[in-house]
Amino acid sequence: MFQPSNQLPVQPRPLGIQQPTTLVTVDLNETSEDSKDNVQTAGFLEAEAIILNSKKLQDDLHMLGMKIKRHEDNLNLLKTQRNKLEESVFNLEVQIGKYHHTSNKPKIENGDNAHLTSEEDINEQIMRHERSAAGIFCQLQTRHAAQASNLTLIKDVVGVVATLGRVEDNKLSMLFSEYLGVETMLGLVCKTFEGVKALEIYDMEGCIDKSAGLHGLGASIGRVLDCPFQVICLEALRPYTGEFVADDPQKRLDILKPRLSNGECPPGFLGFAVNMINVDNSNLFCVTPSGYGLRETLFYNLFSRLQVYRTRAEMMRALPCISDGALSLDGGMIRRNGVFSLGNREDVVVRFPKPSGRSMASDSNIEIEMQMKDMKCKREKFLGDIKREQSLLDLAKSNFNKNKSEFLKYLAESSSYATQVQTAPERFMSR
Numbered sequence: 481m482f483q484p485s486n487q488l489p490v491q492p493r494p495l496g497i498q499q500p501t502t503l504v505t506v507d508l509n510e511t512s513e514d515s516k517d518n519v520q521t522a523g524f525l526e527a528e529a530i531i532l533n534s535k536k537l538q539d540d541l542h543m544l545g546m547k548i549k550r551h552e553d554n555l556n557l558l559k560t561q562r563n564k565l566e567e568s569v570f571n572l573e574v575q576i577g578k579y580h581h582t583s584n585k586p587k588i589e590n591g592d593n594a595h596l597t598s599e600e601d602i603n604e605q606i607m608r609h610e611r612s613a614a615g616i617f618c619q620l621q622t623r624h625a626a627q628a629s630n631l632t633l634i635k636d637v638v639g640v641v642a643t644l645g646r647v648e649d650n651k652l653s654m655l656f657s658e659y660l661g662v663e664t665m666l667g668l669v670c671k672t673f674e675g676v677k678a679l680e681i682y683d684m685e686g687c688i689d690k691s692a693g694l695h696g697l698g699a700s701i702g703r704v705l706d707c708p709f710q711v712i713c714l715e716a717l718r719p720y721t722g723e724f725v726a727d728d729p730q731k732r733l734d735i736l737k738p739r740l741s742n743g744e745c746p747p748g749f750l751g752f753a754v755n756m757i758n759v760d761n762s763n764l765f766c767v768t769p770s771g772y773g774l775r776e777t778l779f780y781n782l783f784s785r786l787q788v789y790r791t792r793a794e795m796m797r798a799l800p801c802i803s804d805g806a807l808s809l810d811g812g813m814i815r816r817n818g819v820f821s822l823g824n825r826e827d828v829v830v831r832f833p834k835p836s837g838r839s840m841a842s843d844s845n846i847e848i849e850m851q852m853k854d855m856k857c858k859r860e861k862f863l864g865d866i867k868r869e870q871s872l873l874d875l876a877k878s879n880f881n882k883n884k885s886e887f888l889k890y891l892a893e894s895s896s897y898a899t900q901v902q903t904a905p906e907r908f909m910s911r
């Protein structure tokens with residue numbers, strides 16, 4: 481039998497178990513994505529900061545724009561109030577005869593006729609035009625008043641142009657008369673067209689019937705009417721339809737004063753001729769069937785917006801503002817745009833009379849002087865306020881332009897930075 485050997489049995493040696501080593505695998509694509517995210521996050525934060533800063537700059541510009549608008553509105557309001565005050569001062573000056581020329585200025589009237597200022601004097605001068613319609617009418621009114629009041633023929637006649645208005649200053653009276661011309665100054669004024677037709681009658685052949693109308697009336701008092709004459713029909717005139725000067729007993733027209741390109745009234749401007757005529761109270765209201773007075777019908781159509789200046793030099797400097805002619809107290813005359821009357825002024829006998837009654841230096845005018853003084857003080861205050869508001873406006877505009885430049889510069893720099901951030905991930909990936 482086989483006997484086992486006495487050698488020790490061989491024990492198998494156990495194998496040592498080795499712990500596996502953990503390996504970290506680096507994914508290059510994942511690292512690239514993380515870096516890209518970091519760059520994008522930084523870009524988003526920077527973009528947010530840019531947006532916030534841009535909004536702040538925009539808000540600042542908006543606030544400055546609002547401030548500019550507020551100063552502009554204040555400035556416009558102040559200028560409007562100043563202009564209204566200036567117009568009120570002008571209107572008061574016209575009322576109290578401030579357009580009188582000073583004694584050291586050139587004279588334009590003849591001393592022989594300087595006394596012809598009363599209504600009686602003017603009527604006498606009109607009646608010297610013996611063969612005129614105005615002469616016949618005035619003779620009927622002054623020497624045959626009782627009979628004339630019953631004549632249907634002349635009941636519609638308001639009067640002669642020269643007697644329907646009064647002018648405080650003899651120089652202005654002569655200038656206005658020369659501007660209108662003798663024919664117009666001697667014109668008859670009727671309320672209606674029916675009154676005009678009654679003044680002259682025609683036969684079947686269209687010839688004047690010398691035994692009827694004003695021709696026949698003249699013959700009855702020994703006056704032969706053989707001169708052409710002008711008749712103005714108030715009903716046919718287009719009246720002034722604007723506003724009147726507030727609280728003015730003379731119902732002067734509230735016409736917008738001329739303005740130079742800088743917004744100021746031309747130096748030397750004294751007013752409009754139509755407002756320098758004094759009208760009797762009986763003719764201020766309801767002269768025409770439509771209820772209009774003489775100022776807004778007759779005198780507005782005769783003078784329109786004829787301007788009056790102190791001197792010829794001031795009138796010429798104001799040419800850009802003159803649309804319907806102008807006069808100056810030293811004899812200058814512009815009849816309409818481009819038409820100048822040169823040479824020495826003629827002495828005009830038939831002119832507007834001076835207002836009757838108390839002198840213009842009355843108690844009521846002293847009150848007007850006080851009103852003017854108060855208005856002028858207010859005007860000076862407005863001028864100071866305008867100057868201050870203009871300074872604030874200029875400062876606000878300067879700040880606005882400065883901030884606008886900074887804002888545009890910031891936008892340009894931000895745009896350049898945004899372009900760099902946008903291309904940064906691409907440059908990283910290309911490495």
